Amino acid sequence: MPxxxxxxxxxxxxxxxxxxxxxxxxxxxARDPSAGEGSSEARSLRLAKALMDGVAAGxxxxxxxxxxxxxxxxxxx
Numbered sequence: 001m002p003x004x005x006x007x008x009x010x011x012x013x014x015x016x017x018x019x020x021x022x023x024x025x026x027x028x029x030a031r032d033p034s035a036g037e038g039s040s041e042a043r044s045l046r047l048a049k050a051l052m053d054g055v056a057a058g059x060x061x062x063x064x065x066x067x068x069x070x071x072x073x074x075x076x077x
Contacts (some may be wrong), residue, residue, distance in 0.1 A: 006072075013061065014053055016048075020048060035073040050068070050072040050076075051069050053068070053072060054072070
């Protein structure tokens with residue numbers, strides 16, 4: 001089960017953090033000074049939601065979760 005009443009289990013949470021950090025770096029979220037704080041925050045929130053959606057859909061492999069999140073981000077433009 002990916003989450004409990006109090007939130008995600010430790011393994012799932014570690015997976016979310018790992019993939020979020022990797023994709024944030026790959027997508028240049030932290031390196032884009034022209035984006036402004038609000039824009040960067042909005043992109044990070046969209047990425048987090050896409051990752052949580054992937055976990056809810058059963059993705060537990062980091063690469064599978066990355067592909068799911070990237071596809072969801074692309075679909076939501």
